[in-house]
Amino acid sequence: MERGSSKHAARVDDRMSDEVRGEVQGIPGGRAEEWRTTEPPGEDQPGTTEVLDDAESERFSRFGRYVGLSALPGDRDALRRSAQDLQAPDDILDDLDRLPEGQTFQNLAEVWRALAE
Structure with a gap:
């Protein structure tokens, strides 16, 4: 059979x-x-063409560990509070302090791009 x-x-x-x-x-x-x-992707959706090199990918990953996703969408102060709650090191907190005031970030990629400017 x-x-x-x-x-x-x-x-x-x-x-x-x-x-x-x-x-x-x-x-x-x-x-x-x-x-x-x-x-x-649609007009309101981010593209996926950005690729980080290994070193930048590692820095982005480390940065993302200290910003809780519950703080997003959020402004600089909300992200900093979240990082403090997660006991972020001083360099991460300093990076968050450099973010523009009054801007709301929808995701970590937007935060990372703002820090690169």
């Missing part, structure tokens, strides 16, 4: 497996149908 799908013929099974091969095997651009391609 041969094991296989009892719902479809072998030809249909082969076609169906070809349709998802790119997703299953992780082949870049391997989506079988156009409607499965990802859409670009």
Whole structure:
């Protein structure tokens, strides 16, 4: 007795497996149908083209450990309070003090960009 799908013929099974091969095997651009391609970010959404080098990625990660996500969205004072609650070192607190006053940050990436300016 041969094991296989009892719902479809072998030809249909082969076609169906070809349709998802790119997703299953992780082949870049391997989506079988156009409607499965990802859409670009909207006008109000951040792009994903920014890539940090290893050193900057490590600094961003360290910075993010001391800013609680519950403080976001938040302004400079809310972020600083959160960092103090998480016992952030002085250099992190100094960075937060450099943020512009009165600006509300939606996520850590916005905070990081503001510090880079």
